[in-house]
Amino acid sequence: MHEIAECEQRLQQEEGPVAGSTRRNFNEDELLPCHYFDYMYGTSTGGLISVMLARLRMTIPQCLEIYRRVGHELFGHRRNILPLATKYHHKPLEKAVQEIVAQYCKQHEECDGNDWHPWHPEVENLDASVSTVKTQHSSVANSATWSSTRSTSKPTERICQSICLTATHSGQIGEAYLLRSYSLRYSQETPAWTIKYNEGADKLKIWQVTRATSAAPFYFDMLVADVKNERMGFKDGGIRENNPSFAAYSEHGSMHGDDRDPGLLLSIGTGRPNTDNDGFAAVWPGPLGKVKLLQKWSEKFAVFKNVLIKYTEGEKQHANMRFIAKGEHRWYKRLNVDKGLHDLKLDNWEKGSWTNPQTGITEVVNGGKTLSTMEKATTEYLTRAHVESPGGHKEYQPPKIVLQQIAERLVRHRRLREATKADDLKRWQTHMGQWLTGELKPEDAMVSAASAR
Numbered sequence: 001m002h003e004i005a006e007c008e009q010r011l012q013q014e015e016g017p018v019a020g021s022t023r024r025n026f027n028e029d030e031l032l033p034c035h036y037f038d039y040m041y042g043t044s045t046g047g048l049i050s051v052m053l054a055r056l057r058m059t060i061p062q063c064l065e066i067y068r069r070v071g072h073e074l075f076g077h078r079r080n081i082l083p084l085a086t087k088y089h090h091k092p093l094e095k096a097v098q099e100i101v102a103q104y105c106k107q108h109e110e111c112d113g114n115d116w117h118p119w120h121p122e123v124e125n126l127d128a129s130v131s132t133v134k135t136q137h138s139s140v141a142n143s144a145t146w147s148s149t150r151s152t153s154k155p156t157e158r159i160c161q162s163i164c165l166t167a168t169h170s171g172q173i174g175e176a177y178l179l180r181s182y183s184l185r186y187s188q189e190t191p192a193w194t195i196k197y198n199e200g201a202d203k204l205k206i207w208q209v210t211r212a213t214s215a216a217p218f219y220f221d222m223l224v225a226d227v228k229n230e231r232m233g234f235k236d237g238g239i240r241e242n243n244p245s246f247a248a249y250s251e252h253g254s255m256h257g258d259d260r261d262p263g264l265l266l267s268i269g270t271g272r273p274n275t276d277n278d279g280f281a282a283v284w285p286g287p288l289g290k291v292k293l294l295q296k297w298s299e300k301f302a303v304f305k306n307v308l309i310k311y312t313e314g315e316k317q318h319a320n321m322r323f324i325a326k327g328e329h330r331w332y333k334r335l336n337v338d339k340g341l342h343d344l345k346l347d348n349w350e351k352g353s354w355t356n357p358q359t360g361i362t363e364v365v366n367g368g369k370t371l372s373t374m375e376k377a378t379t380e381y382l383t384r385a386h387v388e389s390p391g392g393h394k395e396y397q398p399p400k401i402v403l404q405q406i407a408e409r410l411v412r413h414r415r416l417r418e419a420t421k422a423d424d425l426k427r428w429q430t431h432m433g434q435w436l437t438g439e440l441k442p443e444d445a446m447v448s449a450a451s452a453r
Helices: 002-015 045-055 060-073 093-105 204-212 245-256 294-296 300-323 368-382 399-419 425-431 444-452
Strands: 039-043 130-133 161-169 174-182 222-227 230-236 265-266 330-333 354-355 360-364
Touching: 039 245, 045 060, 045 093, 045 161, 045 204, 045 294, 045 399, 060 368, 093 204, 161 204, 161 245, 161 265, 174 204, 174 245, 174 294, 204 230, 245 265, 245 354, 300 330, 330 399, 354 368, 360 368, 360 425, 368 399, 399 425
Parallel strands: 039 161, 265 330
Antiparallel strands: 130 222, 161 174, 161 230, 222 230, 354 360
16 A cells, blocks of 8 residues: 555645545544555455455555464465375364454444455345265255346445355355355346356355355365355355456446446456466475376366366456456556566465564564565566566566556546545445444444554
């Protein structure tokens, strides 16, 4: 949020404060991303991030602190070394998310961590009873959830929404499935080019949704829940759509038609993969992933075929979005570290030296080496001031300039929204989190700042 804070201050000095605004200072550690975006899509770890930033309306420092705190709890205690067994217990993840929800929930004074993911769960949805099963022994019937109602339902709450991509399991194939914090129903007017995902907002709790999108094969057991009278299994959405940018674009088209492009569609990758191999060894836990015989044998099974998708689909989807948007100089932007992260596995969490950005103190901590590697690679990428051609796609501008362009577009959009708040004051107050409890409260940015001190 550093560039956004700088842009806010610059525009305030050059153009003056927004009429009626009492805000004069913009602290990057207190700014909320949910005040700049309307929807946040994510899969796997990105799904957890989208929930924290959008549904729980957290700051960036709060999310980083959670990532560091939870990392060791999840990946510091391996339970199994067998090639086909899940490596980690799912309970620590569930408990961690429940604690996060309880700590950062802004809807209830005393939250037990079991908040629903939809802002307003649909009445017709039944409570979901949940269990977990071993992926390799699962045989769970499922189908996409469709409604007989054919009217388009745009989100009634003008508030930042989170959408987690998951894959539903039928024993044979994986289907992309969206877990929304709002309800959406397609209509006859929905553009034909859009993907018709499942409809509605499934009544699942926040910890269930994050478990569903993070259930990576071989790492965590699949989540199974009774949703709308159907037994459904949920796996890491990266199996089917590792890059959710087109899902976001398609959903935007479903709600707004062909006449409106997004104000900004920002795609953030997890780092370019190593193209020297097919990605299989990075997925299969342990040294057996490099055995040629096992590679050929495993490819006969659908689960392995699906896992391989995620290592190529991300960049292909980026190329597809560049084509749709006619480049990256208008409403579509992507940031994706191109060097230094390709050898990091999903559960990499190595002890080592790490410098705390808040205190400046350097010490040896669990996960320190991993954190330092990620921070170094990310900083070098975001400060790069020259153009390169990662993956054969020449950059429109170097990352440093792209970051500044993104910040200005977001800030100008926020200022325009605030300047027109008198047209619909309740809508503005809702967007700013003032009606989260059902009663008019101060902006949640102020609440977050107070709790951070």
